[in-house]
Amino acid sequence: MNTIMEIQNISKQYRDKKIIENATFSICANQFIALVGKNGSGKSTLLKIIAELVDADSGSIVKHRQSLKIGYVPEVTPSHILFTPEEYLYHMGSIRGMAKKQLQQKINNLLELFHLQEARNIRINNFSKGMKQKVMIMQAMLEDTDLLILDEPLSGLDPKAQSDLEETLSILKDRGLSIVLTCHETKLLQHLVDTVLVIQNNKVIQAESLNKNDTPKTNLIFEISSEKLLDNLSPSLKIQQQRLLNNGCHEVIAVIKTEDTDQVLLNLLHKKASIKQVMPINQKEEQFYTHF
Numbered sequence: 001m002n003t004i005m006e007i008q009n010i011s012k013q014y015r016d017k018k019i020i021e022n023a024t025f026s027i028c029a030n031q032f033i034a035l036v037g038k039n040g041s042g043k044s045t046l047l048k049i050i051a052e053l054v055d056a057d058s059g060s061i062v063k064h065r066q067s068l069k070i071g072y073v074p075e076v077t078p079s080h081i082l083f084t085p086e087e088y089l090y091h092m093g094s095i096r097g098m099a100k101k102q103l104q105q106k107i108n109n110l111l112e113l114f115h116l117q118e119a120r121n122i123r124i125n126n127f128s129k130g131m132k133q134k135v136m137i138m139q140a141m142l143e144d145t146d147l148l149i150l151d152e153p154l155s156g157l158d159p160k161a162q163s164d165l166e167e168t169l170s171i172l173k174d175r176g177l178s179i180v181l182t183c184h185e186t187k188l189l190q191h192l193v194d195t196v197l198v199i200q201n202n203k204v205i206q207a208e209s210l211n212k213n214d215t216p217k218t219n220l221i222f223e224i225s226s227e228k229l230l231d232n233l234s235p236s237l238k239i240q241q242q243r244l245l246n247n248g249c250h251e252v253i254a255v256i257k258t259e260d261t262d263q264v265l266l267n268l269l270h271k272k273a274s275i276k277q278v279m280p281i282n283q284k285e286e287q288f289y290t291h292f
């Protein structure tokens with residue numbers, strides 16, 4: 001897959017509280033990423049950093065396209081917009097300096113795509129939550145968006161509005177957009193999501209595909225004194241993040257097949273690695289499904 005953006009070693013804290021620590025992952029063209037984690041784990045913060053609305057304390061974001069267009073939809077939908085969707089989108093596009101003709105054409109396309117043509121002249125404050133959510137996504141897509149970032153788009157929607165929005169997201173994915181969203185119920189989006197990123201203890205860990213037929217996998221975090229020691233471990237170890245610690249050791253976050261766990265741990269212990277965490281991925285997903 002074509003990488004469009006790399007998030008490299010991003011860290012963020014508010015006052016003395018660590019929120020995100022050394023987050024490293026890539027976003028590819030047409031990839032659908034769900035970011036999950038407990039309340040207050042830092043999901044919204046990470047989205048705002050990717051959308052360049054909040055600065056990270058350290059680390060960098062590398063864009064692989066010169067003019068990568070990012071659309072951001074916040075968690076809270078404004079409830080008292082007295083404009084019609086057409087007026088609102090026109091206003092938002094004008095603020096961004098879009099040409100009148102191009103803007104009108106785009107608004108027409110979006111109203112059609114989101115099935116809101118019949119509501120084009122109704123004021124947004126009379127809309128249902130699902131319809132308001134659609135207008136917020138439309139404003140994020142006024143320009144030719146490559147990456148759409150959505151904070152909890154499904155929250156507060158009734159099941160009908162959720163499946164309606166799910167259908168819209170599926171169409172956007174089919175049109176080639178990359179989507180990163182936070183959600184509590186990844187099960188709802190199971191057929192759309194390519195990658196699940198989990199924020200846990202300030203770290204961003206990649207869970208495996210949601211496909212239940214996959215071989216069970218386990219996340220492993222360990223420290224090892226030298227990168228060279230990893231060389232002949234790599235076939236059984238899919239390294240996702242690696243960083244140099246102040247003590248000169250390397251902290252490694254990796255995924256292994258659950259059936260290889262004993263052998264990999266034995267090999268690591270022979271190499272004097274220090275094991276920090278072993279967590280079966282399916283169990284972790286189960287935990288997210290049941291506790292959010």
Ligand SMILES: Nc1ncnc2c1ncn2[C@@H]1O[C@H](COP(=O)(O)OP(=O)(O)OP(=O)(O)O)[C@@H](O)[C@H]1O
Binds near residue numbers: 038042
């Ligand atoms: N601007 C800010 N100033 C200080 N603290 C903040 C700020 N923004 C977020 N925080 C704190 O950072 C932590 C992470 O917040 P964030 O909103 O990113 O979490 P979240 O995972 O999106 O939570 P939720 O699932 O409840 O929406 C929380 O403890 C929050 O209080």
